Amino acid sequence: MAKVSTVVVNWNAREDTRECIESLMQSDYPSLEIILVDNASSDGSVPYLRSLFPGITIIENPINERFALGSNKGMRLALERGARCVFLLNNDAVVEKTTIGRLVRALEGSPGAGLVGPKILYFSKKDVIWSAGGEVNFWRGTTRHRGIREKDTGQYDKSVEVGYLTGCALMAKKELIEKIGFLDPSYYIYGEDADWCLRARKAGFGVVYAPAARVWHKVSLSTGGEFSATKLYEKTKSNLLLFSRHARPYHWITIPFFSLFFLLWLLIKGIMRGNLDVPRAIVRAIEDGLRKRDQHAK
Numbered sequence: 153m154a155k156v157s158t159v160v161v162n163w164n165a166r167e168d169t170r171e172c173i174e175s176l177m178q179s180d181y182p183s184l185e186i187i188l189v190d191n192a193s194s195d196g197s198v199p200y201l202r203s204l205f206p207g208i209t210i211i212e213n214p215i216n217e218r219f220a221l222g223s224n225k226g227m228r229l230a231l232e233r234g235a236r237c238v239f240l241l242n243n244d245a246v247v248e249k250t251t252i253g254r255l256v257r258a259l260e261g262s263p264g265a266g267l268v269g270p271k272i273l274y275f276s277k278k279d280v281i282w283s284a285g286g287e288v289n290f291w292r293g294t295t296r297h298r299g300i301r302e303k304d305t306g307q308y309d310k311s312v313e314v315g316y317l318t319g320c321a322l323m324a325k326k327e328l329i330e331k332i333g334f335l336d337p338s339y340y341i342y343g344e345d346a347d348w349c350l351r352a353r354k355a356g357f358g359v360v361y362a363p364a365a366r367v368w369h370k371v372s373l374s375t376g377g378e379f380s381a382t383k384l385y386e387k388t389k390s391n392l393l394l395f396s397r398h399a400r401p402y403h404w405i406t407i408p409f410f411s412l413f414f415l416l417w418l419l420i421k422g423i424m425r426g427n428l429d430v431p432r433a434i435v436r437a438i439e440d441g442l443r444k445r446d447q448h449a450k
Contacts, residue, residue: 154256156323157185157230158239161222166197168370169243173205176241181252185209185235187226191216219319220337220344227334231326238329242320244370246275251365255323258311258362266328266357267349269317270365271308279304282369285314285361288346293395293407294414295346298361314361319345321367328357343390350398388415 158176162169169188176186186208190198192215202210211225223240230238237256241247251270259268272283284299285308295316299308319335322345332351335344349359395407 153183154236154260155183155185155234156181156237156239156252156256157187157226157233157235158241158252159187159189159223159226159230160241160243161189161191161219161226162193162197162201162243163191163216164193164195164197165243166193166195166200169197169201170204172241172243172246173201173208175246175248176252177205178249179247179252180249181256184252185230185233187211187229189213189217189222189226191218191222218337218341220335220339223319224334224337227324227329231329236326237323238326239323240319240321241367242369244275245272245320245367247321247368248366251367254365255362258360258365259323259325262311262358262360264356264358265360266325266352266355267317267322268360268362269314269322270367271304271361271363272318272321272367272369273304275368275370278368281308282371283318283320284308284363285312285359286316286318286346286349288315288350290395290399290403291406292410293391293399293403294410295391295394308361309363311360311362311364313358315359316346316349317359317361319348320369325357328352328355331355332357339390339393340386341390342387343394347394347397350394 160169160172173186173188176184188201188208189211191213198210198212209229211229213222217225227238237259239252239255255268255270259265262268269285271281274280274282281299281302281304283297287296287298297318298314332355336347339347352359399407
């Protein structure tokens with residue numbers, strides 16, 4: 153039976169992380185290790201979680217290394233300890249007891265697959281889909297979760313290959329990590345999961361959505377947060393970097409037009425909501441994204 157290491161990254165969210173680990177502890181998969189990577193939390197997360205779960209491994213980072221670097225550190229340790237599969241799971245998510253086993257079976261039962269992800273539903277409304285895998289549109293320069301905010305009526309119950317999987321919950325095969333490497337921390341936040349999946353596909357690995365495995369994510373159903381200047385800055389910058397690396401030259405015939413339309417729509421919506429920081433955030437994101445693209449090209 154393949155050994156699985158679950159890597160959970162925490163930063164000042166000890167109660168969410170407690171609930172996440174509790175769900176993992178109830179897993180019916182017998183060969184499961186839990187690695188918690190703490191990004192210099194100041195809320196007492198480490199002693200609190202260590203007292204509750206003495207059997208798990210905790211990596212204490214001296215600074216906040218965010219998702220990519222924190223996950224990479226956990227994955228390196230997992231591979232050193234002989235893990236055959238690594239499961240990345242957000243600390244604000246919970247799993248069914250059958251989730252790990254179903255993901256392992258999906259990974260082993262899909263020839264050529266390197267990454268597999270579950271059906272992810274909203275924690276606050278457990279029959280509404282957050283992600284049934286993701287789609288990448290190279291002509292528009294966009295990524296999007298399949299099924300987002302749709303009531304789950306079984307319309308995404310077929311296992312299929314997808315464009316990408318969200319880093320909220322995805323399992324990677326050891327052979328994939330050894331061939332393509334780890335998450336790219338240059339994305340800072342957003343985009344590192346899609347980049348990993350696109351690199352996997354270029355290397356010949358399948359990226360598979362496995363709906364029999366289920367996860368519930370504590371993300372808000374409302375869309376108000378998407379118009380915050382900080383989120384728009386980070387998402388715009390990461391999106392530009394992602395497509396500058398993976399889109400073909402001919403895709404750039406259409407990407408600028410769709411991107412301009414989308415950014416203008418965001419500007420109008422942001423200003424209508426009284427958020428005058430949005431225009432500056434988007435301009436700064438484009439400048440910083442182009443700078444990162446040029447640095448990567450050197």
